[in-house]
Amino acid sequence: MAENPEKIKKVSIIVSRGSLDGIYPGLIMANGARMEGIDVNLFFTFFGLYAILKKYNNSIKIATVGNPAMRVPDAKGLPLPTIVGILPGMSAFATWMMKKEMDKIDIPPIPEMLAMIDDAGGNIYACKATVDMFHLTKDDFIPQVKRVLTVGEFYELSAGAQIIFT
């Protein structure tokens, strides 16, 4: 191995989107960071907040509209044009397919994955601006949410961290 640059010690990961493919990358990166002994603050904002809303976070879906990379029935299948993607059940079907593949490689459902990150010592926060905008209260969140943060508090917590926006 060549030179050894300084290891990453701390990351702040922002999840801003509410689709399955918008949420999972941040969760996988957060969990993976903990597996490497890296400190993690996970911050949910805008529609990303749906990942931590207990009423909705088990029914997060893939968008089958406006996604030019989408193929059926699998990743090497035929392109799925937006006009077909709008058909009822398409999004649910694509979500079901992807979840099945995820389960095979031991990627848990979103609620379980958040509990896993919490157990691993990762910190989970909600964005205050979004919470106010969506009229949410603490009761709407899964219990692993530590608290609601302003953007300023988020930056304070992120001192010395790399910030990753997803």
Place this chain on the structure above:
Amino acid sequence: MPTKTIAGVTVDVTEEGYLTNRAQWTKDIALEIAHEEGLNELSPDHWKVIEFLQKDYAERGALPSIRRINAVGGIPTKDLYSLFPGGPLKKAARIAGLPKPTSCV
């Protein structure tokens, strides 16, 4: 293939110090690797993890994920992280004489 002397025995290892020949693994080697990983001792709880990793690896030919260690091995994720702080799966795998984890979760 690099070799390394651990607990008085010369063993084959990868550049990152993972044993490549499981037949060379002993409990003394495990303890010395544990010291290198910053653990003072291996308690019965540590051994429970190590033995589950070895058993599952022998049966499936792959390291279990942290999720599987919890669901099948019965070791809560919180406990796993406190037993092997700073990288539980990597550390436990290395101590158990198994390869470096290759999965993302």
